[in-house]
Amino acid sequence: MNSDDLTPEPPRLDRPSPGGPDEFPDWVRQLEREIRVGRAVRLRIWFGRHARKLLAGVAALLVLALLGYLGPAGYRYARRPAEPARAYPTVSPPAGIQATTTASPRPTAGPFDGTPAAAFPEGAAGITLPPAKATGDFTAKQVSAALTKIRTALVTARLDRAFMTAKDPERLIRQFAPDHRPAIRDDFRTGAFAHFATRLAPGARLLPDQPRVKGRITYRTVRDDTGVRVLEVTTNFVWAYAFHGPGVAPGDGVAVVHDTLVWRVPHPADVRSSASGLWFGDMRAYGANVNCAAFDKGLLDVGEWSNQTPLATPAPDPDSLYDPDHTLDVPDTCGLRDRPAGG
Template identity: 35%
Template sequence: MADLPPDLFDADWAREAERRALRDHRRATRARKARESTRPSRGALLSALSFSAVVALVLTGFTLLDGTAPTASAPAASATSTSTAPLRTRAEVDLTRPFADTPAAMWREGAGGIQAPPAHPVGPYSAEQVGQFMERVRRLIITARLDRTVLETRDPRPVLDQLAPALVEKLRPDLAPGKEKESWYVAERIAEGARLLPVQPRVTGWMTPTVDEHGGLAIRTNYLVAYAFDVPDPEKIEGPMDIVAVVRQEIEYRWIDDPKYAADARGVWFGEARGFSYSVDCAQSERGFLAPDYDNPRETGGMVAHTRRSEEYFDPTIPLPTEDGCR
């Protein structure tokens, strides 16, 4: 009996994949800077953009299965509107309606934004099997991204309980205190001292069932979650993006159920995980925690010029950004 499915946690491949991702990111950054040299000054660009930070998380930590990136696909059953409504970066903020004047105001609240499409047969898997796995993935995402206990205590155990035991053992080195940046894809963690407002996060995106290159069942997900934070001095808020942080993640989940593998290897595994954060505290993001842009130094904003309209960072249908606004 095999202990693990093939290609899982190939450390040499993972290191090479991360080097390739960082190399591609540097190339994209150089190309963007070259384009900017022919545009208006950085100061002029910044004045037209939200003073928020974008953090790209491409293949940080493990690339858990292989180098095949999830293909871009139309939402099989989009749970919420993906309209990019206008964003007012300078507006009066009502802490009881923190998402007003942002595209997230059109998204569903909390778990209501994470819905599976109608189940249908995929490869050798029946509609019932596909439906059951999509429900497991739905519950896992809700726990990892919306469960207040997980978010605020920064304890990922409720998430780990839903993964294959062999995977949890592989993850343990990156779950140690101080390694949160390496395990960003496992669960969202609110920075110590940051406090969410008593409102549900807003969510948009979709999940798509497919068959991976080994013939196994996989669910590719693409979700955006907007979190609203309280602040010590509401009088200093200049607009909604001072307190609203947006996290996008494209994560593939794989179902291992072949009896030829050891019992502890069967269950849910991560495939490739990619993501970015927009309008966040740069210092906390560098440590693997989430906090609002409000805490960035006001004199610098902690950011560089963006190459996209601010509203586009709320749109799951556009390619995942690669720029990093925290420098």
């Protein structure tokens, strides 16, 4: 999906029940030898004798059919280990002082096994702040305060489960500059908040496992079009969420959101107090293995492959969508649009 979009997901094939038809009693087989029976009865008798062999054959065919189906439709999470990784377009980090995710996950099994997110840190441990240094006309203390506010907002927006299910988004909105809050409220009214916040769809249930997080934070100083000095902070993260639900292949229950957000903190000496604080500039995002109907409303739920369209032909390397350096210019399959600067 594109900062506009989001992605696919596969149907589940029921396996045949292990039981076979009832065995026919001996007197029926005796009748077969002594009298002429109709075709339907002959078929029933023949099936009774060969049920086990037939069921074994049917089971084998269903397994082959399942593998064949997952080839084209479930490519995202069913790639064979021997399949070589394919190249995909990436982006370069923006200029400035930066830090990337450094924490390591616990070596335990869980719903992220078989996906790149298994190697990501858990929750807020994946958000590593760069060192706060005096930059431009911003002091080290001002930079530190801004970075801390942004990290807190990220945790609320993407990891706070109470926020994900709360009807009122003010817990996040009040962390922005007062003058910017009306625009953020509009985003929640229109469903455009999926670029920067996670809200669960009705009925969607996360597993107890913490989301896995990996990414980078970079900052620099710039001047906006009116000459205001601005600390510009770019956050680029992949957020992987494990949902309840049936799964056929590794990662079937994992929804992925990749966002790149440009945060702007004006110098307090250049603006009135109501404009001081956090602002959003550009916002871009895509989702993978998400429910598009929910995501179009800004809500997150794991997708159903049968309702999705492949991102491209040939299909991209499934692991690539977990890479924070993956370009956000991916084909639109859900309809999420980029947010322009200053929106």
